[in-house]
Amino acid sequence: MNVTEVLQCADQLVFTKTGKHLDDVQKSVITGVYQGKTYDEIADDCKRSESRVRNVGRQLWQILSKQLGEDINKHNFRSTITRLNTTSPQIINVASNHNFNFCSSAYQPNNENSNSNVNHKSLYHDLTLAPKITSFYDRTTELQTLSHWLTHQNTRLTSVLGLSGIGKTTLVKQFVDLNLQKFDVVIWKNLKLSQSLDGIITEILKCVNDDCIQTDNKLTQFFNLLRQQRCLIVLDDFQELFIKGELAGEFKTEYKNYQNLLTTIANIEHQSSLILISQEQCQEMISLDEELYPIKCLDLQGLDNTEILKKWGLKDDEAWAEFSDMYGGNFVDLKDIASLIKSIFGGKVADFLKEDSLVVTKDMKSRLTELFKRLSPTEQQILLQLSKFDVPVSREDLRQSLSLSSMDLMNGLESLRQRYLLKRIEGEQVLFDLSLVVREYVRSCCQD
Numbered sequence: 001m002n003v004t005e006v007l008q009c010a011d012q013l014v015f016t017k018t019g020k021h022l023d024d025v026q027k028s029v030i031t032g033v034y035q036g037k038t039y040d041e042i043a044d045d046c047k048r049s050e051s052r053v054r055n056v057g058r059q060l061w062q063i064l065s066k067q068l069g070e071d072i073n074k075h076n077f078r079s080t081i082t083r084l085n086t087t088s089p090q091i092i093n094v095a096s097n098h099n100f101n102f103c104s105s106a107y108q109p110n111n112e113n114s115n116s117n118v119n120h121k122s123l124y125h126d127l128t129l130a131p132k133i134t135s136f137y138d139r140t141t142e143l144q145t146l147s148h149w150l151t152h153q154n155t156r157l158t159s160v161l162g163l164s165g166i167g168k169t170t171l172v173k174q175f176v177d178l179n180l181q182k183f184d185v186v187i188w189k190n191l192k193l194s195q196s197l198d199g200i201i202t203e204i205l206k207c208v209n210d211d212c213i214q215t216d217n218k219l220t221q222f223f224n225l226l227r228q229q230r231c232l233i234v235l236d237d238f239q240e241l242f243i244k245g246e247l248a249g250e251f252k253t254e255y256k257n258y259q260n261l262l263t264t265i266a267n268i269e270h271q272s273s274l275i276l277i278s279q280e281q282c283q284e285m286i287s288l289d290e291e292l293y294p295i296k297c298l299d300l301q302g303l304d305n306t307e308i309l310k311k312w313g314l315k316d317d318e319a320w321a322e323f324s325d326m327y328g329g330n331f332v333d334l335k336d337i338a339s340l341i342k343s344i345f346g347g348k349v350a351d352f353l354k355e356d357s358l359v360v361t362k363d364m365k366s367r368l369t370e371l372f373k374r375l376s377p378t379e380q381q382i383l384l385q386l387s388k389f390d391v392p393v394s395r396e397d398l399r400q401s402l403s404l405s406s407m408d409l410m411n412g413l414e415s416l417r418q419r420y421l422l423k424r425i426e427g428e429q430v431l432f433d434l435s436l437v438v439r440e441y442v443r444s445c446c447q448d
Helices: 003-018 024-034 039-046 050-068 077-087 140-152 168-182 197-208 218-228 257-267 307-311 317-326 331-345 349-354 362-373 377-386 395-401 406-418 436-445
Strands: 090-093 098-101 124-126 157-161 185-190 231-236 273-278 295-299 423-425 431-433
Touching (some): 003 050, 003 168, 024 039, 024 050, 024 077, 039 050, 124 197, 140 157, 140 168, 157 168, 157 257, 168 185, 168 231, 185 197, 257 273, 317 331, 331 349, 331 362, 362 436, 377 395, 377 406, 377 436
Parallel strands (some): 124 185
Antiparallel strands (some): 090 098
């Protein structure tokens, strides 16, 4: 078990007994004891007195002992919690009449004497469709930004945007893993698998409280849930709701009810947050006045740190920065090329760069082809024309080389920007450019 899982388990046990989640000092005690620290060391870490930490620990061990039916203390906490996770995955607390799966990603207290309505607070975490994160690199600033928005500013609608492979889903999952205990309800949905808003809301309501769903009033019940409990809902691959072949962010007819959902979540008072992970931006994600509307967008750029290349077994660290820049710091693209370099060049990045040729692998072509198919005809024309230039181009130069009206050109450029396919360079005049990978792909695969 890792510390995050231990904290989740302890929080569930304490919440079941007291109705309160772990506070910061309690979390520090659980974390420190699990890591083998003394009370004095824990006190230094959390800036509290040693006696205060010892008292908090004593209270925790009493609660955990009653909940688990065993004598828990500072010295046996780690071994006991690990053993129970292995040998007794389901712990039943008869005294409080609560059943729950030990350290489960889907946890929900069940009290026979409680009222069966959405007002009854329950802890439910469903990360079944979320990826498992095995490594996390160079996103400290972005992680701090997300944490500030979601745990301090209580931002209601947050979008994490960027090209495929840039690390959007990994970043959000890392945030969720680190902040799971700050939310009563956490739900992760992937819109490649299920896109029906009614189906998603029904599933959420059933998971939290199956007894009181009113079929003709589910949306109101959902918004009541957002007000009464602190929920974090993640919708991954949000671009699946948009029409292919149109400008970016145009909802398919059958999914236009999501527009009302996003607008309402941003405008009504509640204590919950919705995170959208997408390769393209829609109008509802944009706020011109962030002071007035609690909407935030995090545009994810490529990785700056090249330490991951060392883990992948590449050589010539003095050439890593140039190699990473060539592929825009895109994690998935770099991983594809790293495999090729190890296979063909024995891991020598310098030898690969001597070829003076940007390679677009089969998998990279497949991802870019899917993206190219999403573009409107206007966007495709603009990309094809931009790919003919090796230097940034002004809007006026583009307009003269394309048979597009000024309005169509401006709409096309803005749509490409919303898909993160266009680089805008500001100076005496605004110039537009493509990344090296996109330019090479368009030149080699899209001319027909």
